Amino acid sequence: MDAISLFEQLANITHHQVSDELIDKLPIELKHAFITSNSQLIREKIAGQHIFPDSRAVIQG
Amino acid sequence: MNSSNGSLTVVGSGIKFLSHLSTETEAYIKQSDKVVYSLNEPAMEAWIRKNNKNSESLNFLENQHNFRIDTYKAITNYIVNEVKKSQHVCAVFYGHPTVFAKSALDAALTLDEEGYSTKILPGISSEDCLFADLKIDPGSHGCQSYEATDLLIRRKKIDPSSHAILWQIGIIGAVQGLEEHNNKIGLELLSNYLAKFYDNNHPIIIYEAALYPHLQPVIIRCHLSELKTAKLSSLSTLYITPAFQAPISAAILKKLGITKLK
Numbered sequence: 001m002d003a004i005s006l007f008e009q010l011a012n013i014t015h016h017q018v019s020d021e022l023i024d025k026l027p028i029e030l031k032h033a034f035i036t037s038n039s040q041l042i043r044e045k046i047a048g049q050h051i052f053p054d055s056r057a058v059i060q061g
Numbered sequence: 062m063n064s065s066n067g068s069l070t071v072v073g074s075g076i077k078f079l080s081h082l083s084t085e086t087e088a089y090i091k092q093s094d095k096v097v098y099s100l101n102e103p104a105m106e107a108w109i110r111k112n113n114k115n116s117e118s119l120n121f122l123e124n125q126h127n128f129r130i131d132t133y134k135a136i137t138n139y140i141v142n143e144v145k146k147s148q149h150v151c152a153v154f155y156g157h158p159t160v161f162a163k164s165a166l167d168a169a170l171t172l173d174e175e176g177y178s179t180k181i182l183p184g185i186s187s188e189d190c191l192f193a194d195l196k197i198d199p200g201s202h203g204c205q206s207y208e209a210t211d212l213l214i215r216r217k218k219i220d221p222s223s224h225a226i227l228w229q230i231g232i233i234g235a236v237q238g239l240e241e242h243n244n245k246i247g248l249e250l251l252s253n254y255l256a257k258f259y260d261n262n263h264p265i266i267i268y269e270a271a272l273y274p275h276l277q278p279v280i281i282r283c284h285l286s287e288l289k290t291a292k293l294s295s296l297s298t299l300y301i302t303p304a305f306q307a308p309i310s311a312a313i314l315k316k317l318g319i320t321k322l323k
Contacts, residue, residue: 011079
């Protein structure tokens with residue numbers, strides 16, 4: 001199972017249902033980021049070189 | 062009305078991958094003729110591409126301009142032109158699509174003026190996540206919400222009796238690209254400005270919403286005096302607790318005929 005499919009699966013269960021067995025299906029670098037709740041690291045690992053915007057506000061004159 | 066010639070529906074995908082997608086937003090993503098999107102993470106992009114074969118990222122416009130304001134104008138123009146190709150377009154922005162998202166709102170307003178059908182659907186914003194994760198009710202004291210740079214350059218007045226939320230404290234003064242932005246001066250200016258309204262030992266929280274299901278948000282509790290040296294990211298938001306409860310005017314209570322508040 002690829003990482004995105006696994007996160008899709010995680011989005012459809014409650015936190016009571018998150019099991020070690022499910023988390024073990026994540027690639028090792030994503031597993032570590034998941035356990036440490038590092039959202040930005042997961043994003044980086046999935047995105048590779050692709051940069052996603054973190055902000056979009058503009059100061060208007 | 063040009064509704065038969067094309068329409069725009071602007072939707073928000075929320076902050077947390079898939080978990081924040083509403084049923085109506087999902088329907089528009091799947092059923093629209095064309096989907097354009099600006100997202101905060103790659104899994105949502107993959108989901109959209111899987112569910113609408115005619116979808117396109119707006120990120121290619123990010124690298125074409127030095128100033129962010131020009132990028133946002135380009136995004137607005139691109140969306141408007143897609144609608145004018147006589148198709149029903151769904152524009153997806155992360156979070157809530159008109160909270161800190163000038164380009165989406167401008168596209169809808171421009172098309173409104175030209176008689177096209179437009180609709181904006183709400184999404185879960187970072188602010189919504191903050192209220193939930195920090196377990197606060199903005200109605201309890203009132204709530205102020207400012208973009209950090211805007212607060213500083215306009216010298217906005219903060220009411221310390223209300224909740225205060227300051228956005229984008231990790232990129233103060235960044236009007237161009239964010240990659241090489243040095244936030245040190247901006248953070249020092251912000252800390253000094255906030256010290257006009259709060260004691261140095263006033264509690265603050267540095268917050269980042271979780272991007273993926275079942276991850277915890279970042280919640281760093283510290284004091285205002287520690288803000289200058291705090292380690293921030295471009296996702297960091299500052300929450301400041303109310304310093305006191307504003308007093309009640311007995312005269313106004315009487316005029317309203319209120320004899321008991323609780």
